[in-house]
Amino acid sequence: MRYMLSLILLALLAYATSISCQNILEQRLNIIILAGQSNMAGRGGVANHSVRGIPTWDGDVPPQCQPNPWIFKLSADMAWVEAREPIHADIDAKKTNGIGPGMAFANAVLSKDPNFGLVGLVPCAIGGTNLSQWQKGGFLYEQLVKRAQMALRSGGAYKAMLWYQGETDTIYKQDVELYQGRLKRFFNDLRSDLQAPRLPIFQVALASGQGRYTEEVREAQLKIELPNVENVDAKGLPLEPDGLHLTTPAQVRLGDMLAHAFLHFQPNPLNTNHSPPIFVPYFFIIAQVFWMVISFS
Secondary structure (H helix, E strand, C coil), X not given: CHHHHHHHHHHHHHHHHHHHHHHHXXXXXXXXXXXXXXXXXXXXXXXXXXXXXXXXXXXXXCHHHCCCCCEEEECCCCCEEECCCCCCCCCCCCCCCCXXXXXXXXXXXXXXXXXXXXXXXXXXXXXXXXXXHHCCCCHHHHHHHHHHHHHHHCCCEEEEEEEECXXXXXXXXXXXXXXHHHHHHHHHHHHHHCCCCCCCEEEEECCCCCCCCHHHHHHHHHCCCCCCEEEEECCCCCECCCCCCECHHHHHHHHHHHHHHHHHHCCCCCCCCCCCCCHHHHHHHHHHHHHHHHHHC
């Protein structure tokens, strides 16, 4: 009898350990997708300082954007690494990247909700891209889906997508007229392909544009009227001398605004990653069996 009880104890220990590891693997990362164009990729602190007019980043990383052991990013080669500015440097690799809203967002979330858990940022933004390039079947869309799915397979759960795009669509009237329809189709297709029909999307309403139709694109964004799509308005935030890109302080402010919207949106602001519900009963069962073994010995 004692031998049989010992075997049962070992089996339960192995099973409970397996469940615990699986649970941690599934919940260890809160996945945040970052997508759009240059203001999401980050141009804070980027200017033409050289004689040849080549854009360079000033290297200034404010406290709100400093590395944090709880914040990771999915690199261009699909590996989780410590997130540090500029986080889109290996994604938007053909451009000069600076400060964006991603790190400020993640640090703000963790400072306001210390129980949130690990953050897994998935950078996907590419500067100068039109919304038509983000439609299903296109390279940008397929890369976004591929990276998001890889992030999920490596452990975690989708928590939100931060989306900042539209400056390029302010140039031509045709793009303005098609903008809202394209945007709805993009959001719906993405949620479907990620099998996340209620994925929260936090869209930044434009602060600037490359053309004359900035207000028209803003209107299309603000009137999107899709479930779980929240607008965060960047209008009025300070711009770099180019009149198009947000400054570093503006990106920090935007990250905080996005974090506020994100935490306010959550039905339960406290993440339960650190207390797996399945694991606790097995400790109780193991304790009971262990007590039986001792009693019979």
